[in-house]
Amino acid sequence: MAKVNIKIEGQPYEVEAGQTIMEACKACGYEIPSLCTYNHGKCSLASCRVCLVEATGTKGLVASCVYPVAEGMEITISSPKAVEARRTSVELLLSNHNRNCQECDKNGKCELLHVAQITGAREARFNGAKTEVTVDQLTPSIKRDTSKCVLCGRCIARCEEAHGLSVLGFINRGFHTVVGPAENRSFKDSPCLLCGQCTTVCPTGALMEVSEIDKVDEAFKAGKHVIIQVAPAVRASLGEEFDLPIGTPVTGKMIAALRRLGFERCYDVNFGADLTIMEEGTELLGRITNGGVLPMITSCSPGWINYAEYYYGDLLDHVSSCKSPHEMQGAIIKSYWAKEKGIDPKDIFVVSVMPCTAKKFEKERPQLVTNGYPDVDAVLTTRELGKLIKRAGIQFNKLPEEEWDQDIMGDYTGAAVIFGVTGGVMEAALRTVYYKLTGKEYGKIVFEEVRGHDAGIREASLDINGTTVNIAVASGMRSAKILLDEIREGKSKYHFIEFMCCPGGCINGGGQSYVKPCFLPNEADDILDTYKEKRAKALYTEDERQVVRQSHNNPQIIELYEKFLGEPNSHLAHELLHTTYAARERFNDPE
Amino acid sequence: MAHLNEAAVKQIEEICDRYKNENTPLVMILSDIQKEYGYIPLEVQELVSEKTGISVAEIYGVVTFYSFFSLKPKGKYVIGCCLGTACYVKGAQQVIDKFSEILGIKAGETTDDGLFTIDALRCIGACSVAPAVTINGTVYSKVKVDEVKGIVEKYQKGAN
Numbered sequence: 001m002a003k004v005n006i007k008i009e010g011q012p013y014e015v016e017a018g019q020t021i022m023e024a025c026k027a028c029g030y031e032i033p034s035l036c037t038y039n040h041g042k043c044s045l046a047s048c049r050v051c052l053v054e055a056t057g058t059k060g061l062v063a064s065c066v067y068p069v070a071e072g073m074e075i076t077i078s079s080p081k082a083v084e085a086r087r088t089s090v091e092l093l094l095s096n097h098n099r100n101c102q103e104c105d106k107n108g109k110c111e112l113l114h115v116a117q118i119t120g121a122r123e124a125r126f127n128g129a130k131t132e133v134t135v136d137q138l139t140p141s142i143k144r145d146t147s148k149c150v151l152c153g154r155c156i157a158r159c160e161e162a163h164g165l166s167v168l169g170f171i172n173r174g175f176h177t178v179v180g181p182a183e184n185r186s187f188k189d190s191p192c193l194l195c196g197q198c199t200t201v202c203p204t205g206a207l208m209e210v211s212e213i214d215k216v217d218e219a220f221k222a223g224k225h226v227i228i229q230v231a232p233a234v235r236a237s238l239g240e241e242f243d244l245p246i247g248t249p250v251t252g253k254m255i256a257a258l259r260r261l262g263f264e265r266c267y268d269v270n271f272g273a274d275l276t277i278m279e280e281g282t283e284l285l286g287r288i289t290n291g292g293v294l295p296m297i298t299s300c301s302p303g304w305i306n307y308a309e310y311y312y313g314d315l316l317d318h319v320s321s322c323k324s325p326h327e328m329q330g331a332i333i334k335s336y337w338a339k340e341k342g343i344d345p346k347d348i349f350v351v352s353v354m355p356c357t358a359k360k361f362e363k364e365r366p367q368l369v370t371n372g373y374p375d376v377d378a379v380l381t382t383r384e385l386g387k388l389i390k391r392a393g394i395q396f397n398k399l400p401e402e403e404w405d406q407d408i409m410g411d412y413t414g415a416a417v418i419f420g421v422t423g424g425v426m427e428a429a430l431r432t433v434y435y436k437l438t439g440k441e442y443g444k445i446v447f448e449e450v451r452g453h454d455a456g457i458r459e460a461s462l463d464i465n466g467t468t469v470n471i472a473v474a475s476g477m478r479s480a481k482i483l484l485d486e487i488r489e490g491k492s493k494y495h496f497i498e499f500m501c502c503p504g505g506c507i508n509g510g511g512q513s514y515v516k517p518c519f520l521p522n523e524a525d526d527i528l529d530t531y532k533e534k535r536a537k538a539l540y541t542e543d544e545r546q547v548v549r550q551s552h553n554n555p556q557i558i559e560l561y562e563k564f565l566g567e568p569n570s571h572l573a574h575e576l577l578h579t580t581y582a583a584r585e586r587f588n589d590p591e
Numbered sequence: 592m593a594h595l596n597e598a599a600v601k602q603i604e605e606i607c608d609r610y611k612n613e614n615t616p617l618v619m620i621l622s623d624i625q626k627e628y629g630y631i632p633l634e635v636q637e638l639v640s641e642k643t644g645i646s647v648a649e650i651y652g653v654v655t656f657y658s659f660f661s662l663k664p665k666g667k668y669v670i671g672c673c674l675g676t677a678c679y680v681k682g683a684q685q686v687i688d689k690f691s692e693i694l695g696i697k698a699g700e701t702t703d704d705g706l707f708t709i710d711a712l713r714c715i716g717a718c719s720v721a722p723a724v725t726i727n728g729t730v731y732s733k734v735k736v737d738e739v740k741g742i743v744e745k746y747q748k749g750a751n
């Protein structure tokens with residue numbers, strides 16, 4: 001890589017040619033504030049003007065996020081002219097901003113507030129007209145409030161990058177510009193997957209999850225039996241809410257916190273994940289041996305299910321009929337568990353903690369109901385759980401390590417833990433499918449071919465008793481589309497495909513902790529490239545620690561089938577643990 | 592969501608195919624559709640999205656960015672009143688106000704009978720004949736306020 005010599009604040013540095021001023025400065029230890037640019041200049045529209053610096057060889061001030069370094073360039077970040085320009089840029093943004101910072105849920109993680117502080121923006125410097133505001137909170141998942149939008153375009157770029165077709169775009173021009181779905185519709189009447197990836201990059205509170213903390217409070221007030229269940233990926237990210245290094249597994253402390261929050265039972269959704277493998281594995285075997293519709297596609301990710309219903313309504317037969325793990329577990333809590341404990345299901349309130357905003361929508365699907373009661377009553381994101389713990393005054397990092405409740409249910413295997421990583425469901429299923437077909441455990445437990453932590457497609461072939469089983473794994477709907485188009489054209493060679501909506505799987509879900517380098521001074525410069533791997537590692541480590549690593553060897557799962565369900569895919573299992581899908585119009589007529 | 596008829600689908604697909612070798616075909620496609628149909632509703636944008644792989648949100652953004660594109664049907668006769676600098680100093684505001692007064696609509700609106708739309712345009716490059724008005728491609732030069740009534744009547748008669 002060619003190098004160029006530059007000076008920053010009078011100090012000489014050698015940096016890579018072709019870098020932007022911002023990247024070069026970062027590599028040399030200077031943080032230039034910015035709201036619009038994102039990792040490696042993705043989505044650099046140079047629109048926020050918060051990164052202005054002085055540089056020799058340029059005319060006046062330049063946007064450092066897009067301007068490249070050149071040999072001999074002298075960059076000044078701290079000149080009065082540059083400092084004043086950056087401050088004015090921020091003050092202008094604030095002049096068209098809803099300044100209710102104290103009540104805003106983004107407080108503490110807001111990049112606009114951060115740059116306002118470091119640039120020294122003055123109170124109400126510019127007052128004037130404001131752009132007409134749209135607030136959309138018609139979906140249970142994501143709230144859009146344009147009064148807080150700075151028009152950086154990160155959300156549009158993230159949606160496009162992850163899923164290939166951005167549901168968001170710029171609307172109108174000039175002062176009337178807003179970011180929203182076509183026609184400035186609600187997400188409800190647009191083909192939005194509700195995955196929440198946009199919320200993870202939004203610098204302000206313009207895009208956030210719809211909080212359900214109030215619903216949980218109400219359930220406690222009403223004296224319900226409040227049961228909490230937590231998805232695998234949450235433990236790999238929750239520590240970040242308490243300033244622990246990214247990738248710190250916090251399972252034990254998290255359980256201790258949940259107990260102190262008063263939940264009657266704290267279960268791991270991993271039990272549900274093991275159950276999913278039993279059902280989904282059996283379904284796959286049935287399809288292979290009885291000439292059913294292949295490839296079969298996993299159904300755990302509600303963002304993917306939304307994508308399938310909006311864009312591939314003709315391929316819904318390929319999607320496994322299994323409910324997602326937390327819905328299965330909710331159904332078991334409101335049937336088997338309720339019966340064993342002698343509690344009326346109407347008095348049970350099931351809360352799921354998920355790395356996901358689409359799960360908030362999923363739980364309200366009319367198909368996901370058991371005996372008239374929703375399988376799950378409330379879904380909190382990892383971020384909301386962090387808030388709940390802080391609200392209770394619990395000093396998370398000082399908590400002891402505690403264990404999950406494991407009465408009747410809750411025991412889990414290593415296979416379930418890795419559901420949170422792209423390729424994990426596939427790997428877990430393969431361990432069980434292999435056993436079912438051969439009567440033997442697969443020699444090696446780890447299927448390296450399907451492991452990963454990033455978007456893209458991975459594939460493998462497995463020889464089972466002379467039958468070749470072709471499998472593929474993809475995360476991010478941009479990747480999934482390639483495999484789906486193959487199926488549509490009748491060219492797919494696969495038997496089993498795992499899709500996760502978010503790039504990298506649930507570890508990178510839209511409900512996980514925000515990864516914002518400006519708030520993470522102790523993480524490495526490349527944290528936006530490495531956080532997924534770090535979180536994935538936390539889950540793979542937990543898999544290795546489990547004594548039992550195949551779902552079919554989970555003793556409580558065996559007992560559940562013996563005492564209650566009969567066998568996988570039995571009539572009762574179908575009633576409680578399986579669901580249906582239906583194609584949807586991409587742009588509904590709004591009600 | 593309304594659905595397009597077969598002929599419209601075919602024609603819009605044909606318009607998209609015209610520009611399939613272009614790197615950035617969107618504005619050209621939308622221009623042709625605007626000229627052909629007089630507006631670009633959402634269902635047409637969806638079809639263009641399917642053909643080009645450009646997201647509906649982005650197409651909608653382009654349609655709402657340029658005033659040339661319209662989301663609603665325009666009248667049979669589109670009265671484009673130039674309000675560019677040269678026309679403005681030559682009294683274009685009085686001209687457009689007169690059209691508004693006679694037709695009972697504001698700039699950007701269409702008459703109930705679907706006959707006329709008034710568009711306020713920025714410079715159309717006809718400064719030498721300011722104030723200029725274009726109606727469906729015909730340029731009216733040095734338009735005086737008291738000529739407006741006659742122009743409107745001519746088109747009203749033509750339509751009947």
